[in-house]
Amino acid sequence: MPLRFNSCPHCNQRIVFSIDENDINSTSYPAPVYILHKSESCGKVSTFYVDSLLRVSYKELEKKAGAIKTIETRD
Numbered sequence: 040m041p042l043r044f045n046s047c048p049h050c051n052q053r054i055v056f057s058i059d060e061n062d063i064n065s066t067s068y069p070a071p072v073y074i075l076h077k078s079e080s081c082g083k084v085s086t087f088y089v090d091s092l093l094r095v096s097y098k099e100l101e102k103k104a105g106a107i108k109t110i111e112t113r114d
């Protein structure tokens with residue numbers, strides 16, 4: 040499970056999450072996945088798009104269509 044270090048588009052805090060092939064629909068890339076920022080001060084969901092190596096390509100504030108899973112950030 041590769042670990043990804045990024046920032047939450049809602050609050051800009053640093054976030055860490057793990058992702059694997061089963062978290063995305065791999066029929067087309069970049070593939071969306073929902074990221075839940077598990078934090079008392081945030082708690083919001085955004086959409087991250089990853090490439091075939093599960094690297095983050097870009098992200099959107101809103102919950103966009105097409106993702107199959109929601110991943111919670113780690114502490």
Ligand SMILES: [Zn+2]
Pocket residue numbers: 047048049050051052076078081082083
């Ligand atoms: Zn956040």
